Amino acid sequence: MDISIDPRLSEAARLGNIDAFYALIQEDSYMLDRIDQIPFVHTPLHIAAHEGQIHFAMEMMNLKPSFARKLNRDGFSPMHLALRNGQIKLVLRLLKTDKDLVRVKGREGMTPLHYVVTMGNSNMIIQLLEACPECIEDVTVLNETALHLALKNDQIEAFNLLIGWLQKNRRKGAFVLEKKVLNWKDNDDNTVLHIAASKGLHQELELVLDSFLSFNIDVKAKNSHGLTALEIIQNVQRQAVTSAEDDSTATKIKRLKKKVQKYEELCIWLARARANMSAEMLNATLVVTALVITAIYQTSISPPGGVWQADNINSSTSDPLFPTSNNVTLHFLEEKSEDKFISKHLMGEESRKAGTTILTPFVYFDFWLLNSLTFVLSIFFTKIILSDFPPFLLAPLYFLGISYFLSMAILAPSAILSKVNIFYMGCFVLVPYLVMLAGALRVSKSTNYKELINLRKALRGGRNAGIAERFNWLQSFM
Template identity: 25%
Template sequence: MEGKLYDAAVQGNKILLLDLLKEDALLLDRFITGRYPETPLHVASMLGHLEFVDEVLARKPELAKELDSHKSSPLHLASAKGYLQVAKSLLHVNPDMCLVCDIDGRNPLHIAAMKGHLGLLKELVHTRPWAARALMDHGETILHACLRCNQLEVLKLLVGRDSDPEFVNYKNQDGNTILHLAIAAKQTEAINFLISSTPIDVNCVNEDGYTALDLLSQNQRDATDKRIVDSLGRMGVTHARDNPLSNSQLKAMRTKILLSPWDQSNVISKPKKRKHGKRLIISNKNGDWLERKRNTLMLVASLLAAMAFQAGVNPPSGVWQDNGSSGFSSTESNGKNHTAGFSVLADNYPDVYTVFLISNTTSFLASLSIILLLISGLPLRRRFFIWVLMVIMWVAITAMVSAYLACIIALTPDQSNSSLISILVIATRIWVCLMLILLLGVGHTIRLIIRLVKCLHKLVVRLVKPKSPRPRV
């Protein structure tokens, strides 16, 4: 019966599958409880038989997480062949299979990227975006795999979705970034893309102490080397050492970088000590900066919103408990009558209450705006959007400080604690100045300004640079 089921999977024969299940209703269960090199779902996924796959998944969705003798799931095989609809069916049943690695330490996203299946890769990244951050064996990222397999379009897609400098500049076990790999392989288009459109560190050195420019020959270089050197020179790339590499050193270094890690293990007699876990995720090493910021902003915004709401419905000094004369001796009140439920502070200090109300409302609305943006599902995973949220948070905190100051001024008698109020005012001003320095002085704003200047510079250069005349036919 198992042999007939395998034949049905090879043919994609759904009718034969149903006939076999009528004869033996537990036929598919045996592939879950038994030991088989592969299941019929593996075969059908590898051959792209969508109807057969859907029928098997409808009856036994547990088969989607079964692994073959190479620890490959059906999603691995569908990703390798580029069957998008089959992959969608498998993802619908068990999307966490994006995180499962085969015997070579590759998950389905790695395989789809290495094969250049853009549409399938988009679906996988959309389903489990953090799977793209998983490391393969020997500490290489999915970006390293793209460079090794010369998949420039896939590289552009992945960097466009996640341009975190930590991700782009990640080093493998030899300390080589994707720029080292691109230059060692002389992939000119990839080099130009990396140095012009990504936050790649062009002067990063590997474990041997060589920058990307050191990998290029200084003597007898060909036209490709000259173009690469010119591109790197415009970006301010320098040598790691004063003396350039010799031709023999250059050849040995390029061979070392271009060899896959599995080939290196056969060539090198004494393997290096591994520095990375087999399935380490980058975000777990130094922490996902963006995710931490999102969680922190959500927590602080929720706290500020609760504080502002509580202060709004229960204003300082409370509310009048009955109707009658205020009995306040100040000339500002002029003996006005008060109404039960109205704010005491609004009657006694209308100007201060106005400042308090404006500041408290501003803090409340700013906090709600942060919460709404974070739970809206918008793609706020870029540093620019996080920077905008941090500015809004700064506004909310500053407004809350202003509301606090207004309350302290209104609740403290001037004749007894005027010096204390002056100290509070000075301390508050110093704190606001410190917030301005932090906001304008940290690297977020500086990097934003630098990027804007670079974009404007490139735009001006493109507009000013004369177009070369077209050759006549």
């Protein structure tokens, strides 16, 4: 098959002559279709992109959008050619027509973003990232990301720009994207940490380590030579032993061999139960738990039977079934005289103060116990259902729990029961601090944390990594 195109069409594209182009179409209506069937061809759009003929290029995009994704025999798309020849306006017009053109891979898997990164064109980097944020995930045939290419081509400003964009990205999936890109390995298993370390770019290394997810960066990752970034900095020369177990793998093996504890069985069971629930079932369960939480909280505001409207110290009664005091009807489950001693001993003596429930201590305790169990379990199930969400989004449930036990403390008919509620309210207050403390202990004992601290010290000539940086584990809870 003749892969050349009509010289008159090439000339029309070079000059941006749309009238001449349509004159050729009148002679041969299938001209563009035949070109489109050729796998690698220098289309009229390639020619227009090379020459910066915006009007003609947009006409081609309108008639044959597929031309924009075709590679010529040199392995370049129209956008690649426009970038190589500095046709920035045409690139922006192509980008506005189809943002995914940024992800078209040309020669050696290079995308337009990869190309502008190697050139160090900061303005175009921003334009491409804003148009198509996903393009930062694309890799070359050598498994290099845009960050790898920036460092390997000594485009430090471009690298700093890409890191800054990752750290300030607020789009959906930003956490996952940042972790993925910063830990990505090229064909030699080098992450951006390895490359920056090998080039002595300590400032850029610190910039990466100051990432929002610093403790999700695998600082213990080894390249094909068996070296971590820290070992490269310290000029530790050693050969990689391919048969040696990686520390992280050895840790996993050790953990899997350990006997499953009771609390782990519960966690595994809950995780499996959640995984087997459909999206519809999860939504329905979430609605039910929300309704239960609302109903239970309402009872802490309006308990059954109501509350005392005024202090009622005198317990004289006139009706044995419905005893009254100061013309106020008491609860019909008033303890018999033989039970009052036990009630006062275990639950405390009724205060009958204004604002407290008219329920007797025993009845209130039963009511409180059932309500509190239901309330706490509903919050627990809600937390499991929303386990994929950031913990801070569950803050309203946390404050609702505190409010519930405070309200039940105010309603309590005796001082002892009020103190019980205050105790559980205090437990609710301490929950996030205990979770953060457990997280801090877990992080501080991890080998990745120790490597991170040692790497920071190496970057600063052995000086302390800083107290504030030792508490960066708080970021892991965001």
